Amino acid sequence: MKIAIIGATGFVGPKVVNEALSRGHEVTAFARQPEKLDIENEMLTKQSVDVTDTDILANLMVGHDVVISTFNAGWTNPNLYNDFLNGARSIQEATKKAGIKRYIFVGGAGSLEIEPGVQLVDTPNFPAEYKPGATSARDYLTELKNEQELDWTFLSPAINLHPGNRTGVYRLGTDTPVFNEAGKNDISVDDLAVALLDEVEQNRFVKKRFTLGY
Structure with missing residues (x-):
């Protein structure tokens, strides 16, 4: 396949580029620099x-x-909430204008439900510095659920997304964190890329959100 990867120089983007290339896909890496x-x-x-x-x-x-977006407007950006939404909406609209049906967006874990009706971003201990970004990703997912033209997928990473080795092993979920036996929800960015490319190739969550963890 020929895959467009948006935000290719961020934390997630380079791992996604590497994973796609390792599977023999043709990749265009989009970034400001x-x-x-x-x-x-x-x-x-x-x-x-x-x-x-x-x-x-x-x-x-x-x-x-396929378009894969790992776009992030910058965690230290004082206008992060609006810039994230504006960027995400533009990428979504550009995908349609380009005549591409498959659109996969890497958002945040903040919209995952830790108990019925309670999303992670709304809990008292959620870090204030991450709230604008998490809230904008949550609100974008709400918008994306109304998208009829695209075969979209929204990937919420694990709560703890960290550097680490590529194991190729992970467990999947939908709207709640995938906790392990110790009550932790984590994934390496390399294994996030594995799951993302698996979705590109297998199309298991079209017009749905999914998440993952070890």
Whole structure:
């Protein structure tokens, strides 16, 4: 497949690029400064773009089979909430304008329910510094659920998304965290990329949200 990966220089993006390339897919890595992506491969094209330039982004994505967004507006961005929503909406609209049906968005864990009717982002101990980003991702998921034209999927990472080895082993869930026997919900960013590319190839959660953990 030919895969467009948005936000290719962030925390998640490079791992997704590597995983896609390792499976033989052709990849276009989109970022403001794609030269920061320290990956070289004959199947990889690096493309500079501002994701809020919807028409330009759409034109650049024409011909791809799948769009994967790992877009993040920056955790220290004082306008994170609005910038995240504006960027996500632009990527979604550009995907449609480019004539691409498959759209996978990596959001946050904040919208996962830790008990019926209570989302993680709304709990008293949720870190204040992460709340704007988590709330914007939660609100974007609510919007995305109304999308009829795209075959979308929203991936909520584990609560603890961390650097680590690629094991290729994970467990899946939908709207609640996948806790282990010790009550922890974590995943390495490498294994998140494995699950993401598995979804690209297997299409198990079309028009749904899913999550994961060890």
